[in-house]
Amino acid sequence: IIDTKLKSIESQMGTLSTTQLDQVTTNKNDITLLKKNVLVWIGDSFSDPNIVPLNWVPIVASGIHAELHSFAKSGAGFSKGLLFNTQLQNAIDDTTFDNASVKNIVLYGGNNDVYNYMNGSYTNLYNDALTFARNIKNNFPNAKVHIAVCNITGDFTLSAERGYGTNIYNAFSEIGQAFDYVPNVDQWQNMLSNSYLSASNAHP
Numbered sequence: 001i002i003d004t005k006l007k008s009i010e011s012q013m014g015t016l017s018t019t020q021l022d023q024v025t026t027n028k029n030d031i032t033l034l035k036k037n038v039l040v041w042i043g044d045s046f047s048d049p050n051i052v053p054l055n056w057v058p059i060v061a062s063g064i065h066a067e068l069h070s071f072a073k074s075g076a077g078f079s080k081g082l083l084f085n086t087q088l089q090n091a092i093d094d095t096t097f098d099n100a101s102v103k104n105i106v107l108y109g110g111n112n113d114v115y116n117y118m119n120g121s122y123t124n125l126y127n128d129a130l131t132f133a134r135n136i137k138n139n140f141p142n143a144k145v146h147i148a149v150c151n152i153t154g155d156f157t158l159s160a161e162r163g164y165g166t167n168i169y170n171a172f173s174e175i176g177q178a179f180d181y182v183p184n185v186d187q188w189q190n191m192l193s194n195s196y197l198s199a200s201n202a203h204p
Contacts, residue, residue: 036101037065040143042087043072043108046150050074066104069097077112078128084109085131092139102143105136110149110164122167129171137177145172145179 039061045051051074061068071090075081084107092099113125136145149165165181172179 036098037067038097038102038104039064039066039068040091040102040105040140041068041070041072041108042084042091042106043070044076044081044112044150045072045074046111047072047108048074060106064104067097069094072108075112077109077116078125078132079113079116081112083128085128085135088132088135092135099139100142102140105140105143105145107132107145107147108150110161113164122163125164126167126171129168130175133172133175133177137175145177146182147179148182 041047041057043057047055047057047070049055049057049070049072057070057072058068069091071087073082073087076084076087078084091102091105116124136143147165147168149161149168169181
């Protein structure tokens with residue numbers, strides 16, 4: 001449909017005034033932008049290409065025919081390392097793609113936050129997630145958000161993992177930013193044979 005619309009616009013350009021041509025050019029650029037499909041990835045070592053040599057994240061991008069822009073960094077979380085909010089700000093500031101072309105944002109992580117939230121104190125997490133959701137809503141108007149809480153090492157207790165996910169859910173709900181929650185991502189070790197895992201038994 002978009003390609004047909006572009007051809008229709010191009011066929012009319014020879015008969016238009018300068019003002020109309022400017023508007024057509026704007027419309028054409030808008031349509032081209034809509035066709036572009038950028039995937040922004042926020043995460044930790046599990047999706048950091050410097051830690052995972054045979055990185056699986058590009059496979060996800062290829063599967064949805066997206067241009068990947070990954071900001072994932074080893075040791076990152078909401079509470080430590082290259083913070084998820086800092087990664088998101090880096091994505092906002094990145095001039096190599098237009099924010100309106102971002103169709104999907106993945107937040108994959110949580111394991112590095114475990115010791116900060118094991119005691120059930122989620123105030124900082126909630127506030128950080130509010131900022132994260134607000135920045136997505138204000139800067140990526142066309143993006144779908146997918147959140148996966150990663151508990152590869154098994155250090156999260158079930159209640160801590162639920163509390164972590166629940167506070168993110170509540171923060172996103174307050175901002176009014178929709179997202180998909182991707183369950184059971186801590187089962188990689190059960191799904192993959194050891195031949196696919198590194199010596200840490202955590203990274204593929």
